[in-house]
Amino acid sequence: MHARKPLVVGNWKMNGLKASASEFGRMVEGYGAGLRHRVQLVVCPPVTLLSTFAVIALGSRVGIGAQDCHPGTHGAHTGDISAEMIADTGAAFVIVGHSERRIAHRESDADARGKVKAVHHAGLIAILCVGETAEERKAGLALQVIDGQLEGSLPEGLTGDDLVVAYEPVWAIGTGVTPSLSDIAEMHAHIRLRLVERFGEEGGRIHILYGGSVKPSNASDILAISDVNGALVGGASLKAADFLGIASAYV
Structure with missing residues (x-):
């Protein structure tokens, strides 16, 4: 059984x-004691706001x-940012392999694997995204697609302390x-x-989040499902009322 606080x-x-x-x-x-004791909140803003948000979040x-x-x-990679630079802002998590990166930037499982390694090396927690397209689901390939992404994107030696997996069906985002x-x-x-x-006992400690059109109105039903250890929220995370409303499903 997953013993950790859920993660939104x-x-x-x-x-x-x-x-x-x-x-x-x-x-x-709004992240008062009632929520803090029951759920961990994380916000992933654009890189331009990382340091600002880290300061605002101090002590919270x-x-x-x-x-x-x-x-x-480090190196000659114009426009890129390393996991070490992210850590330097005060951030603790990095999303890796999101479908929008995989599709729009043609990132492969091997690319995601390299980034998970970098995040781990920097002492941060990787949130690896996996998910199938509508075509893959219709063809009955959803489970095989996820298997391939997990196998190809995850290096060895990860634990529940440095990895989160987020399942986001591409067609629902x-x-x-x-x-x-x-x-x-x-x-x-x-x-x-x-x-x-893959990881033995540690595999039971890794958070598995659900993402894909999560909102306050459906959060309670989704987050009550076994092995759903939280949510990765897109548009509904931009407004405090909506985001906190989703997290309040655990209260």
Whole structure:
């Protein structure tokens, strides 16, 4: 049984300017004792806001994360940012292998694997995203696709202290369409099985998050599913009321 507090992560994607600090401040203010004892909150803003948000979050136990990193530690990589640089801002998490990176930037499982290694090397926690497209699900290949992504994207030696896996069906991200509860349960049980096969006892400690059109109205049902240890939230994480509403499903 998963013994850790559930994890609710907000992925702001390419949204947010300096003025957004006030909205994040409302999230921090709303993260009272009732929530802190039951759920861990993490917000992943654009890299331009990492340091600002880290300062606002000091003492609140709200975690800060980045949305991507380069697999290298430094060098001639114009426009990129290393996991060490992310750590230097005060952030503790990095999203890796999100479908929007895999599709728009043609990132492979090998690319994701290199980034997970970099995140681990920097002492941060990797949030590895996996998920199938609508075409792959219709063809009955969903489980095989996830198996391939897990096998190809995860290096050896990871533990529940440095890895989180987020299942995001690509066809549900930002569409308002959510898989059935039984579909989510089947996939999360399958991912748990694969993690235990790969990492032994540690595989049982790794958080598995669900992502894909999570909102306050459906959070309670989704987050009550076995082996759903939290959520990776997109658009609904931009507003304090919505994000805290999702986290409040654990109260």
